[in-house]
Amino acid sequence: MRKKAFVVKTTPKYILGLALLVPLVFYYLTVYLYAVNVPLSDDFPTVLGFLTSFFSLNSLSEKLRLLFSQHNEYRIVLSRLVSLLVYKINGVIDFRILIFTGNIMLLPALYAVYSSFKKNKDKLKYFLPAVFVIAVPQFIGSIFWTTSALQNISCLAFSLITFALLKKEGALRTLTAFAFALLAVFSSGNGLLLLPAVIFFLLITKRKKTAFYWSAGTLFVLLGYFYGYTTPVHEKVYYAVNPLSIVEFFFIFLGSPVVFSVGYMKSLLGANAELIIRSLSIISGGAVIAYFIYLTKKKYYRANPVIFIVFILFFITAAAAAVTRSGIGPMQAFASRYRIIPLFLFALVYLSFIEITKEKTAEKYYKYILILAVVFSIFSYIANLPAIKSGRDNLVLGITAWQKTGTGLERLNDDPIYAENQFKKALEKGIYLPEK
Numbered sequence: 001m002r003k004k005a006f007v008v009k010t011t012p013k014y015i016l017g018l019a020l021l022v023p024l025v026f027y028y029l030t031v032y033l034y035a036v037n038v039p040l041s042d043d044f045p046t047v048l049g050f051l052t053s054f055f056s057l058n059s060l061s062e063k064l065r066l067l068f069s070q071h072n073e074y075r076i077v078l079s080r081l082v083s084l085l086v087y088k089i090n091g092v093i094d095f096r097i098l099i100f101t102g103n104i105m106l107l108p109a110l111y112a113v114y115s116s117f118k119k120n121k122d123k124l125k126y127f128l129p130a131v132f133v134i135a136v137p138q139f140i141g142s143i144f145w146t147t148s149a150l151q152n153i154s155c156l157a158f159s160l161i162t163f164a165l166l167k168k169e170g171a172l173r174t175l176t177a178f179a180f181a182l183l184a185v186f187s188s189g190n191g192l193l194l195l196p197a198v199i200f201f202l203l204i205t206k207r208k209k210t211a212f213y214w215s216a217g218t219l220f221v222l223l224g225y226f227y228g229y230t231t232p233v234h235e236k237v238y239y240a241v242n243p244l245s246i247v248e249f250f251f252i253f254l255g256s257p258v259v260f261s262v263g264y265m266k267s268l269l270g271a272n273a274e275l276i277i278r279s280l281s282i283i284s285g286g287a288v289i290a291y292f293i294y295l296t297k298k299k300y301y302r303a304n305p306v307i308f309i310v311f312i313l314f315f316i317t318a319a320a321a322a323v324t325r326s327g328i329g330p331m332q333a334f335a336s337r338y339r340i341i342p343l344f345l346f347a348l349v350y351l352s353f354i355e356i357t358k359e360k361t362a363e364k365y366y367k368y369i370l371i372l373a374v375v376f377s378i379f380s381y382i383a384n385l386p387a388i389k390s391g392r393d394n395l396v397l398g399i400t401a402w403q404k405t406g407t408g409l410e411r412l413n414d415d416p417i418y419a420e421n422q423f424k425k426a427l428e429k430g431i432y433l434p435e436k
Contacts, residue, residue, distance in 0.1 A: 016124045020131055023377055027135040028103070030381075034388050035099045035144055037435055038395040042147040044413055044422045046071055047083050047093060048432055052425040054084070072232050075225060077186035079150040093432045095146050102142075102149025105157040110134065112160035113344070116167060116306040117351050126354050126366065129373035130347040134340075136380035138257060140388055141337030148337045151188040156340060158184035159194045159313065163306045166201065174210055178217055185221060193316050195221065201309040204301055248282065249326035252333035253318040255284025257342050260383035262334045278330060289315075291349055295356070304355060307348055314345045399434050 039048060050066070057063050067080055082101055087093050110131060119126050137143060142152040158180045165177040181198065184191030195218040202211035259265055259277045266273040292311055295301075301308040318341070325332050350369065354362050394411050401408025402423070409416035409423075426432040 013124065016128065019128055020124065023132045023135040024107075026377075026381070027106070027137070030137050030385075030388070031100065031103050031143060034392045035096045036392055036395050037095045038399045039095055039412060039419075039432075040145050040395060041413055042071070043095065043145070044419050046076060046079060046147045047095070047098070048422045048426045050080050051083060051087060051093065051431045052422070052429055054080075055429060055431075070230065074151070074189040075186055076147075076151060076188070078154060078183060079147065079187070082150055087431065092430065093426075098146045099144060099149050102146070102151075102153050105153045106135065109153070109157035109160050109344075112157070112164040113307075113310075113347065113351070115164045116160075116304070116310075118304050118355055121359070126362070127351070129366075129370050130351055132370075132373035132377045133257075133347045133350070134343050136343065136377050137384045137388060138260065138343060138380050139336050139339035140384060140391065141335060142340050144388065144391060145337065152190075152337060152340060155184050155188035155191050156344070158187060159191065160310065162194060162198065163201065163310060166198065167306045169207065169210075174214075178214070182221065185225065190317055190320070192222070192225065193313060193320060197309055197313040197316065200312070201305060204309075205305050245326045245330065246322045248278075248330050249322035249333045250318050251285035251289075252278060252281040252330055253285065253321055253338060254288050254315075254342055254345065255281035255286070256334050256339060257346055258284045259334060260379055261387060262331070263387055264383035274331065277334070281333070288345060288349060295352060298356060300352060300356060304352070307352055307355075311345070311348060311352075314341055314348075317341055403434060 054063055054066055057066065067077055068075055082098065083093065086097050086101070090097065113130065114123075114127050117123065117127055117130075139152075142148045162177045162180045162184065165173050165180065177198075181191070181194055184194050195214075199211050199215055199218065202208075202214060258280050262277060265277050269276050292315075295308070295311075321333070321338060350373075357365075398408045398411030401411075402420070406420075409419040413419035423432070423434075
């Protein structure tokens with residue numbers, strides 16, 4: 001008797017489209033409800049300080065020098081240009097608009113991954129769990145903190161777009177990809193890691209000539225980026241001297257999404273919470289590395305070189321963070337502003353699994369993976385919404401107290417005197433008007 005062929009049931013695209021909107025609507029609704037027009041920490045120098053300085057300069061050369069000047073380790077040209085654009089269009093700076101601008105970049109980041117995902121049938125259906133994993137409020141620091149939103153989400157989006165463009169050959173695509181790579185570099189320092197990753201990608205896809213030109217371009221970018229560069233004083237404090245601390249930080253960084261929220265987990269687990277969440281994250285991070293080794297042995301880099309190299313880029317990012325931040329302590333690896341990278345990493349683990357799995361097996365496990373992704377999303381909201389609300393209330397209390405009594409700026413910045421000076425300059429020039 002002839003064996004019955006396996007036939008995949010196709011889900012209507014309009015249903016998939018509506019399902020895809022669910023995590024995105026919840027994500028952007030959360031941003032809308034909790035974003036406030038109040039600066040926080042680095043927002044004072046990167047937005048208010050930059051704008052007041054920019055408009056006090058007369059010559060174009062001085063303004064360009066300021067635009068490309070360092071902020072800590074980075075040259076955040078894009079953030080400054082966005083701030084200028086918002087001010088010019090709106091007539092006054094609004095941190096909510098800046099926050100939305102940073103967060104909207106999550107959409108092209110998702111699309112870049114989707115376009116790189118190799119699935120012939122029901123591509124949208126199989127991509128759905130990845131959106132539920134990524135579009136969650138775990139990376140609070142990169143969602144509601146203006147400077148971090150404009151840097152981290154934008155840099156990631158431009159990096160992923162760069163690889164998505166390079167999956168096919170062509171001079172125009174390569175030049176466009178290089179332009180997006182430049183945007184990544186001048187969004188955040190992490191964009192510098194993209195340049196060598198692309199060279200490696202071009203080499204494994206046997207595009208040696210393009211790799212040569214890209215290497216030459218990379219050299220010029222690095223020479224320009226580090227011209228006149230000075231090492232920030234705090235860097236000496238952040239670096240770790242113990243190699244084991246670096247390794248621990250690396251694995252915690254990769255596996256941190258399984259914890260959902262450090263504060264929430266501490267309230268649940270009590271005295272041993274820190275040890276438990278560190279252990280869980282290390283195990284999770286180790287599992288991701290083990291899975292990647294398996295992919296490499298399966299020669300996955302031939303099946304999908306784009307996603308394979310993005311894995312490597314994320315590992316390099318985690319290693320760089322471990323080297324430059326582990327001196328603060330292992331719990332720094334849980335900082336929410338970093339979390340967007342391991343969330344995308346988790347999504348890549350799932351997507352690559354679907355790609356290398358037979359259709360029948362993928363269909364068999366899909367519903368369980370989707371349920372798991374939805375549960376992951378729900379718990380991410382449950383664990384993080386209290387902290388999000390608390391953060392919003394803290395900013396509102398700080399700005400309200402300062403308007404009424406001249407105090408409270410310690411809630412917004414570690415140096416309240418500096419923050420007050422920036423506020424006064426911005427108010428005097430009509431750059432920023434806090435709500436009453």
